[in-house]
Amino acid sequence: MAHVTGTKAAKAPGRTASRGRIDKREAILGAAFTVFARRGYARACMEEIAEVAGVAKHTVYNHLGDKENLFRSALEATADAVMAENLAVVDLLADEGTGNEAGQPQAGDLRERLEDVAHRLLLQCCDERSWSLRRLLYAEITQFPDLLEVVWGRGASRLKQALADRLARLSLAGRLRPCDPAEAAEQFLALLTAPMEARSRLGTREVPESELHTVGRAAVDTFLQAYGTAG
Numbered sequence: 154m155a156h157v158t159g160t161k162a163a164k165a166p167g168r169t170a171s172r173g174r175i176d177k178r179e180a181i182l183g184a185a186f187t188v189f190a191r192r193g194y195a196r197a198c199m200e201e202i203a204e205v206a207g208v209a210k211h212t213v214y215n216h217l218g219d220k221e222n223l224f225r226s227a228l229e230a231t232a233d234a235v236m237a238e239n240l241a242v243v244d245l246l247a248d249e250g251t252g253n254e255a256g257q258p259q260a261g262d263l264r265e266r267l268e269d270v271a272h273r274l275l276l277q278c279c280d281e282r283s284w285s286l287r288r289l290l291y292a293e294i295t296q297f298p299d300l301l302e303v304v305w306g307r308g309a310s311r312l313k314q315a316l317a318d319r320l321a322r323l324s325l326a327g328r329l330r331p332c333d334p335a336e337a338a339e340q341f342l343a344l345l346t347a348p349m350e351a352r353s354r355l356g357t358r359e360v361p362e363s364e365l366h367t368v369g370r371a372a373v374d375t376f377l378q379a380y381g382t383a384g
Contacts, residue, residue, distance in 0.1 A: 178216050181206045185217075185227035190285035194224055194293050225300065228289065232304040235283050239312050242273040246319035263328050264373060271345055271369035278349050279365070284356025313338045320380075329380045337380055344372035 184206035188197045199220060203210040217223045246266060277283060286304070294301055313335065320341075321334035329337070348368050353360050 174216075177206075177208060177212065179230075181208065181213055181216055181223075182227045182230045185213075185223050186231045186282075186285070189224060189227060190289055193289075194296065197224075199223075224293075225297070225303075228286065228300060228304050231282065231286055232308050235277070235280075235286060236308040236311060239274065239277050239308075240315050242270055242277065243312065243315045243319060245270050245273070246316075246323070263323070264377060267373045267376070268366075268369055271341075271372050272365060274342075274345055275349065275365045275369055278346055279353060279356070279360055281356070284353070288355065313342065316341065324380075327382065330382055332380055337376075340379070341372065341376050344375055345369070 181202070185197075185202045188202045188205055191197075192201075197220075199210055199213055202223070203213045206213065213223065217226055290301060290305060316338035317334040320329060320332070320337050323329045324332055324334065345368065349360065352358070352364065352368070
């Protein structure tokens with residue numbers, strides 16, 4: 154028993170060190186995104202990133218190499234975090250259209266659920282982190298053209314596919330008319346995101362909550378006019 158306890162005790166420092174390394178890497182990536190968003194790629198410096206992360210400059214290099222790799226890694230990590238939150242919102246449609254005859258949701262319930270999802274997606278769209286990510290991509294796209302697909306294209310494809318899956322289920326359940334779910338998902342997202350760039354002036358104007366609800370309701374109304382069932 155003493156030997157087993159000793160073995161566990163011997164492993165504990167390694168696990169702690171590994172967790173600490175992961176935490177430090179995440180802190181560096183978060184700090185890097187903050188500094189790049191504030192300064193842009195050219196004006197951002199490793200010293201400031203290290204200072205914001207609370208680590209030594211050489212630690213930044215040890216974990217993520219040079220400035221270019223740090224920039225790419227920071228944008229990818231932020232994009233993955235934003236996308237995970239968007240996918241969680243879309244997942245709210247998972248239980249639509251699965252009720253039995255006694256508990257089948259009515260058409261009004263679907264509209265309410267779509268409006269709730271639309272509003273939550275708009276909140277995500279207008280989040281400062283999301284805007285910073287988009288502005289960085291716009292500003293640095295000529296120097297890092299591949300990031301448009303890695304950060305933007307891949308994420309947009311995942312979101313559209315997840316929404317298309319939910320809309321396909323709604324269509325099969327008779328909640329929406331038969332349609333191409335991928336096309337319907339693309340149009341639904343466009344109805345939400347397209348107005349926001351102009352209304353928020355690329356994220357430089359805070360959009361009031363009431364305005365977000367107005368955009369969301371209009372998007373759902375237009376969507377249901379195209380894809381809703383007569384009943």
